[in-house]
Amino acid sequence: MTQQAPISSGKIASFAKTWLGAGLNLILPPRCPMTGALVGRNGTLAPDYWAKLTFIHDSYCDTCGAPFRQAMTPGMVCAGCLAEPPLFTRARAALRYDDASTAMILKFKHADGTHLGKIFAGWLQQFGGDVLHDADLLIPVPLHRWRLLKRRYNQAALLTTALSVQTGIPSAPHLLRRMRYTASQGHKSKTQRHDNIKAAFTVPENLRAAIKDKNIVLLDDVYTSGATVQECAKTLLKAGARQVSVLTVARVGFAQ
Ligand SMILES: [Zn+2]
Numbered sequence: 487m488t489q490q491a492p493i494s495s496g497k498i499a500s501f502a503k504t505w506l507g508a509g510l511n512l513i514l515p516p517r518c519p520m521t522g523a524l525v526g527r528n529g530t531l532a533p534d535y536w537a538k539l540t541f542i543h544d545s546y547c548d549t550c551g552a553p554f555r556q557a558m559t560p561g562m563v564c565a566g567c568l569a570e571p572p573l574f575t576r577a578r579a580a581l582r583y584d585d586a587s588t589a590m591i592l593k594f595k596h597a598d599g600t601h602l603g604k605i606f607a608g609w610l611q612q613f614g615g616d617v618l619h620d621a622d623l624l625i626p627v628p629l630h631r632w633r634l635l636k637r638r639y640n641q642a643a644l645l646t647t648a649l650s651v652q653t654g655i656p657s658a659p660h661l662l663r664r665m666r667y668t669a670s671q672g673h674k675s676k677t678q679r680h681d682n683i684k685a686a687f688t689v690p691e692n693l694r695a696a697i698k699d700k701n702i703v704l705l706d707d708v709y710t711s712g713a714t715v716q717e718c719a720k721t722l723l724k725a726g727a728r729q730v731s732v733l734t735v736a737r738v739g740f741a742q
Pocket of ligand 1: 551
């Protein structure tokens with residue numbers, strides 16, 4: 487008499503998951519995370535929201551990534567960077583910081599819209615090619631632990647992890663630390679922003695070997711005045727990094 491092999495509980499769980507997943511897809515078809523409109527597949531934007539976004543794909547400063555107001559030859563550097571070269575090697579951003587990108591970033595930051603991280607990581611890879619091609623390590627701009635407690639997650643660390651998974655470039659989310667609790671940078675002048683963030687970061691002595699002679703890409707959601715990433719770059723270079731570049735989802739302003 488033949489006896490049928492018993493079905494393991496693992497197999498039952500796997501069948502249930504497959505069927506439940508298929509069922510959920512029927513009940514809950516994919517929707518745009520911003521407008522709620524039906525879309526072809528999960529993790530994509532509705533065409534009308536997509537059309538509102540302004541991607542920085544040409545005519546930008548070769549150093550700081552700020553878009554020029556008119557078409558320029560590739561490789562041009564803006565007057566601001568020529569007058570005062572930044573400490574980072576290059577900065578790139580996928581989008582201009584306007585109403586459409588602000589709404590996405592706020593959702594990602596404050597409204598538990600963490601699923602947007604995957605969409606952003608795709609854009610970072612696409613628009614950050616020239617800072618990622620020789621990168622050794624991805625590092626997020628850190629939050630102070632009090633702010634982390636309040637927010638529950640560091641949006642820059644989520645971007646870093648998603649990009650690391652996508653590109654295979656290693657990430658080190660805890661190497662750079664924020665020592666001081668700094669007031670928000672919003673509504674501050676350039677000098678105030680610089681003073682506010684000065685000496686706010688550190689790399690612990692025992693972790694410095696991990697960044698020695700490495701090409702580092704710093705990640706954040708928005709590049710505003712550049713004061714925060716400049717201070718991070720200064721700290722990382724002082725701790726032994728070979729060079730630091732910057733990659734953000736969005737960027738404020740035009741090239742000077
Ligand atoms: Zn520039």
